[in-house]
Amino acid sequence: MSRLRVRDVTVRFASLTALSNVRLEVDAGEVVSLVGPNGAGKTTLFNVITGFVQPVAGTVRLDGQRLNGRGSARISRLGVARTFQVARPFPELTVEDNVIVALGRASYPHPLRTFGRARTPARRERAHGLLTEVGLPEPYDRPAGDLPVGHLRLLEVGRALATDPKVLLLDEPAAGLREPEVAQLERVVARLRERGLAVVLVEHNVPLALRAADRVIVLAGGEVIAEGTPDEVRADRTVIEAYLGTANA
Amino acid sequence: MKPTPLIRAAAALALALGLVGCGGDAGSGDDTYTIGLFTPLTGFAAGDGKSSRTAAKLGVDKLNADGGIGGKKLALKVYDDASKPDQAATLVRKMIQQDGVDVVVSGSYSAQTRAAAPIVARADKLMVVGYAVDPSITEAGESIWRVGELASIQGKVGGELVTKNLAAKRVAILQVDNDFGASLVAAFRPYVESKGAQVVYRTKYPLDEKDYRPILSAANKARPDVIYAPGYYNNGADILKQAKELGVTAQIVGVEGYDSPNLIELAGQAADGVIITTELNRDSESDVVQSFITDYEKASGGRPADAVAAEVYDAVIIAGKALDDAGGADTEKLVGALENLDDFSDTTTEITKFDAERNAIRPGLAQVVKNGEFQFYASFDDPAVIEAG
Amino acid sequence: MQDLVSGIALGSTYVLLAIGLSMIYGILRIIHVAHAGVYVIGAWAGYLVWRSTGSLLLAVIAGAVAGAVAGVAVLQLVYRPMLDKPRYVPLIASVGVFILVADLMAKPWLLGPNPHQMNVKPPLPALRVGDIGVSGTALFVVLTAALLLVMLWLVFSRTQVGLRWQAIAADRELAGASGIDVNRAVLSNFAFGSALAGAAGVAYAAYTGSVFATMGDVPSYKAFVVVVLGGLGNVWGTVVAGFGLALLETLLIANFGYLLPRDALAFIVLILVLMVRPRGLFGRAVA
Numbered sequence: 001m002s003r004l005r006v007r008d009v010t011v012r013f014a015s016l017t018a019l020s021n022v023r024l025e026v027d028a029g030e031v032v033s034l035v036g037p038n039g040a041g042k043t044t045l046f047n048v049i050t051g052f053v054q055p056v057a058g059t060v061r062l063d064g065q066r067l068n069g070r071g072s073a074r075i076s077r078l079g080v081a082r083t084f085q086v087a088r089p090f091p092e093l094t095v096e097d098n099v100i101v102a103l104g105r106a107s108y109p110h111p112l113r114t115f116g117r118a119r120t121p122a123r124r125e126r127a128h129g130l131l132t133e134v135g136l137p138e139p140y141d142r143p144a145g146d147l148p149v150g151h152l153r154l155l156e157v158g159r160a161l162a163t164d165p166k167v168l169l170l171d172e173p174a175a176g177l178r179e180p181e182v183a184q185l186e187r188v189v190a191r192l193r194e195r196g197l198a199v200v201l202v203e204h205n206v207p208l209a210l211r212a213a214d215r216v217i218v219l220a221g222g223e224v225i226a227e228g229t230p231d232e233v234r235a236d237r238t239v240i241e242a243y244l245g246t247a248n249a
Numbered sequence: 250m251k252p253t254p255l256i257r258a259a260a261a262l263a264l265a266l267g268l269v270g271c272g273g274d275a276g277s278g279d280d281t282y283t284i285g286l287f288t289p290l291t292g293f294a295a296g297d298g299k300s301s302r303t304a305a306k307l308g309v310d311k312l313n314a315d316g317g318i319g320g321k322k323l324a325l326k327v328y329d330d331a332s333k334p335d336q337a338a339t340l341v342r343k344m345i346q347q348d349g350v351d352v353v354v355s356g357s358y359s360a361q362t363r364a365a366a367p368i369v370a371r372a373d374k375l376m377v378v379g380y381a382v383d384p385s386i387t388e389a390g391e392s393i394w395r396v397g398e399l400a401s402i403q404g405k406v407g408g409e410l411v412t413k414n415l416a417a418k419r420v421a422i423l424q425v426d427n428d429f430g431a432s433l434v435a436a437f438r439p440y441v442e443s444k445g446a447q448v449v450y451r452t453k454y455p456l457d458e459k460d461y462r463p464i465l466s467a468a469n470k471a472r473p474d475v476i477y478a479p480g481y482y483n484n485g486a487d488i489l490k491q492a493k494e495l496g497v498t499a500q501i502v503g504v505e506g507y508d509s510p511n512l513i514e515l516a517g518q519a520a521d522g523v524i525i526t527t528e529l530n531r532d533s534e535s536d537v538v539q540s541f542i543t544d545y546e547k548a549s550g551g552r553p554a555d556a557v558a559a560e561v562y563d564a565v566i567i568a569g570k571a572l573d574d575a576g577g578a579d580t581e582k583l584v585g586a587l588e589n590l591d592d593f594s595d596t597t598t599e600i601t602k603f604d605a606e607r608n609a610i611r612p613g614l615a616q617v618v619k620n621g622e623f624q625f626y627a628s629f630d631d632p633a634v635i636e637a638g
Numbered sequence: 639m640q641d642l643v644s645g646i647a648l649g650s651t652y653v654l655l656a657i658g659l660s661m662i663y664g665i666l667r668i669i670h671v672a673h674a675g676v677y678v679i680g681a682w683a684g685y686l687v688w689r690s691t692g693s694l695l696l697a698v699i700a701g702a703v704a705g706a707v708a709g710v711a712v713l714q715l716v717y718r719p720m721l722d723k724p725r726y727v728p729l730i731a732s733v734g735v736f737i738l739v740a741d742l743m744a745k746p747w748l749l750g751p752n753p754h755q756m757n758v759k760p761p762l763p764a765l766r767v768g769d770i771g772v773s774g775t776a777l778f779v780v781l782t783a784a785l786l787l788v789m790l791w792l793v794f795s796r797t798q799v800g801l802r803w804q805a806i807a808a809d810r811e812l813a814g815a816s817g818i819d820v821n822r823a824v825l826s827n828f829a830f831g832s833a834l835a836g837a838a839g840v841a842y843a844a845y846t847g848s849v850f851a852t853m854g855d856v857p858s859y860k861a862f863v864v865v866v867l868g869g870l871g872n873v874w875g876t877v878v879a880g881f882g883l884a885l886l887e888t889l890l891i892a893n894f895g896y897l898l899p900r901d902a903l904a905f906i907v908l909i910l911v912l913m914v915r916p917r918g919l920f921g922r923a924v925a
Binding site: 101 | 797809821
């Protein structure tokens with residue numbers, strides 16, 4: 001059984017159909033890239049999976065458990081984490097606190113002790129470990145709002161990982177990154193795959209999207225127009241016409 | 250003919266709606282005179298309203314127990330003016346036009362009474378005013394009479410108290426910012442200045458102020474011997490408490506508005522030592538005063554009598570005397586009876602006469618709070634002080 | 639100098655009330671007018687406890703507990719169903735709740751229409767240095783406020799829930815997506831902020847010596863002036879603005895008398911400050 005299974009999801013905003021009968025399956029240890037032109041519905045699909053948007057039809061399941069209809073905090077705690085297209089830090093919290101506040105249940109074993117200390121040595125160590133893993137350089141005690149855009153993206157990934165996810169949804173993580181940071185990001189994604197995470201990658205950098213993925217799904221106008229290995233998709237004529245053709249021109 | 254069910258239902262409805270007159274109700278029936286009292290039973294002045302109602306009932310009961318008015322009974326109807334002038338105006342219209350009240354009694358503040366007075370005067374009814382101090386009230390017409398002490402007199406009594414009994418040279422004035430405060434200070438200030446005292450600080454405070462520390466400390470800096478602070482009991486209680494807290498040593502002098510058990514309840518020990526000008530002499534040797542104090546406390550469930558109660562009681566007594574002497578409710582005769590009235594021995598505020606402007610004259614009185622009780626402090630007989638002009 | 643002391647004592651009550659409002663605005667973006675109703679309920683509960691025990695400390699605790707309960711009730715019963723509606727919907731509901739509380743409190747079986755005395759026996763000895771006096775009650779009010787502010791600061795900056803409040807205030811949606819139980823954090827925020835309002839009600843009642851049903855009327859808008867002056871939702875700006883306004887009122891009245899009604903002053907300061915700094919004294923620039 002797939003780890004994440006999206007079945008026939010349809011989303012309408014007023015009269016506009018944003019997604020139409022979209023299917024998506026991701027296994028543990030698999031990276032799926034979601035590509036398509038602007039307005040294809042990629043971010044909308046992320047919003048459906050994370051509970052920000054309710055579909056008019058279809059289901060989203062994690063390990064067989066239904067996600068749609070639940071709140072976003074619940075979905076996050078069940079194991080789905082995401083980053084955002086426009087990096088969204090908690091700007092006044094420090095870099096470290098941005099991660100600590102998102103740490104999963106395992107780091108807060110006593111749910112009723114909400115008035116307990118936030119920055120225990122164990123949590124700080126975990127946060128520093130995650131930040132190092134995503135390649136964000138120190139210092140971690142400055143406000144997140146002061147970070148440059150590239151570092152904000154890395155922080156987003158770190159914060160998403162803090163929730164101990166089974167599924168990670170990355171929304172254009174490479175946008176605004178410089179070459180060495182993109183390479184770092186690729187290494188991080190590869191490591192997460194090895195660790196058994198299911199990763200969905202929305203990416204405009206098509207070479208990166210194809211390089212990092214096990215499978216690729218192409219969305220256009222809210223519909224899946226192609227699906228397959230990176231090589232298959234690269235060869236697909238419909239895809240070239242709809243999207244890759246223009247992107248590679 | 251047997252009444253049909255329909256007629257019976259209509260009759261029941263009419264009864265329920267009060268369309269059918271009934272015995273105890275108002276209306277100058279052949280055997281009853283009715284006094285209509287308006288007073289604030291709700292709103293910020295509700296405490297004074299309750300005192301007024303209890304006192305008025307006591308007055309009516311007393312007159313009835315003494316044989317009524319020329320063989321007729323006296324009835325009382327109480328109206329709640331909610332501490333609002335427009336409400337008072339509406340109520341007196343209703344009293345006169347619909348409820349057939351014979352004499353109106355004001356148990357309310359200056360603003361409400363001032364709104365009611367011209368309406369009563371135009372309708373040519375008699376109104377006896379309890380404790381409202383504004384001078385213009387009795388100017389509304391020949392049929393408006395006042396038991397309470399005019400602000401212009403009480404201010405002079407306060408001035409005499411401050412300059413003579415307390416021998417103050419430096420006086421600070423903190424006055425409530427309304428007619429009551431303004432008319433008292435208008436009389437007090439020239440009086441103390443004419444006696445050689447100096448007003449070293451003066452300010453007005455809003456009626457609903459709770460924090461007097463800034464003005465008390467400013468007043469204190471001017472090193473006054475006396476702080477004259479006209480206002481009501483809730484103002485007075487806060488002023489006394491906060492002055493004590495700030496270590497103010499000047500003698501605080503209040504006015505009739507302080508004369509309430511509420512002052513002592515609210516201020517607690519801080520009330521001790523305050524001196525006020527007022528009308529009810531609790532230490533009077535008069536039997537009338539002493540039995541009023543006893544009866545009132547019984548009627549009110551243990552709440553001691555205050556100046557408001559005494560004045561409203563007297564207003565009812567005066568109204569009863571007028572009805573008795575006039576032998577009916579004809580307003581011209583009632584006014585004539587009051588003009589000729591010379592026996593005030595059964596009043597609790599020890600009235601000596603009415604002056605030409607229909608305001609009661611009595612010796613000035615100061616009381617002091619000692620051990621949580623109002624006690625006699627001084628009285629003032631000098632006509633230059635206790636009469637208008 | 640005496641006026642400085644008086645201003646600080648008065649300011650303590652302003653700050654306690656306004657800071658809860660600022661916290662709640664920060665986390666829910668609701669103009670919580672009913673906060674002043676919570677303040678009255680706190681004062682009432684504190685008054686009842688003071689009357690039966692004579693202890694101001696117990697009264698403040700009772701006020702805080704009653705405030706927390708009342709605040710959470712308003713959140714759960716009134717705001718919760720309308721959090722997704724435009725912001726004016728909870729605002730209108732909030733005004734309604736405030737009026738309801740004031741009217742209920744004026745019923746004779748609650749506070750009734752008349753003020754009640756609350757002349758507490760000062761729980762601390764009075765201080766007197768030269769010409770300057772501080773009553774034990776004023777001292778208690780200032781120390782209580784200081785203690786609660788330090789506690790609040792610790793909760794905000796050190797604890798798990800404080801960090802969550804900050805995260806939710808910054809981005810509620812993101813906080814949810816990061817696994818934070820927003821509903822629970824909002825609940826504790828409301829409980830805490832409302833407890834401060836309840837304590838403020840008791841503190842003000844003890845400081846002025848009386849409790850009455852309409853005592854929330856002026857604070858209902860003055861607390862907003864303080865919150866806006868401090869930079870909407872900026873908790874520490876609110877502290878400075880609260881003390882600043884109380885000191886200004888006290889010093890102006892002491893030196894110039896009532897040139898203007900006391901409560902108009904708050905709005906004049908607000909208008910002047912907003913002309914120069916549209917986001918309040920300590921508001922952040924738009925990101």
